[in-house]
Amino acid sequence: MKIFIGADHQGAQTGKELEKRLNEEGYQVEYTKLENNPEDDYPDFAFDVCHHVLKEKDNIGILICGNGIGISIAANKVKGIRCARVVNEVDAYHAKNHNGANVIAFGGVEVEEAIKIIKKFIETPSPTEERHLRRIEKIINYERGA
Numbered sequence: 354m355k356i357f358i359g360a361d362h363q364g365a366q367t368g369k370e371l372e373k374r375l376n377e378e379g380y381q382v383e384y385t386k387l388e389n390n391p392e393d394d395y396p397d398f399a400f401d402v403c404h405h406v407l408k409e410k411d412n413i414g415i416l417i418c419g420n421g422i423g424i425s426i427a428a429n430k431v432k433g434i435r436c437a438r439v440v441n442e443v444d445a446y447h448a449k450n451h452n453g454a455n456v457i458a459f460g461g462v463e464v465e466e467a468i469k470i471i472k473k474f475i476e477t478p479s480p481t482e483e484r485h486l487r488r489i490e491k492i493i494n495y496e497r498g499a
Contacts, residue, residue, distance in 0.1 A: 357402045365417075415456070
């Protein structure tokens with residue numbers, strides 16, 4: 354599993370700190386190569402991270418912008434991505450275990466809280482209950498045009 358992180362100018366400082374901390378804890382982390390500046394646009398970071406996430410089945414993405422909403426909307430436009438805006442560990446658990454999310458987004462979260470949220474997301478098992486799998490399959494089928 355590899356973790357890809359991307360953030361617009363509002364989340365860049367948090368994103369860089371998360372990269373540093375997660376690498377120190379032994380995770381394989383890659384921060385987007387896109388440059389941050391006061392005029393950058395969150396969709397660019399969402400699309401970049403999501404394309405990297407899709408390269409390997411177990412990859413995950415972490416996206417950060419001012420509040421996590423815009424960047425999650427952009428991420429969900431990438432076929433194969435299920436991104437959830439999360440604000441706590443419970444959200445992270447449900448995003449992965451119930452909805453099969455492979456990317457989470459947030460904004461305005463302190464680094465320590467973000468680390469807890471990310472670890473919960475990583476440690477949470479993928480969905481196995483039939484009702485969750487059925488719902489995810491409906492989303493995948495719709496995305497494929499069915």
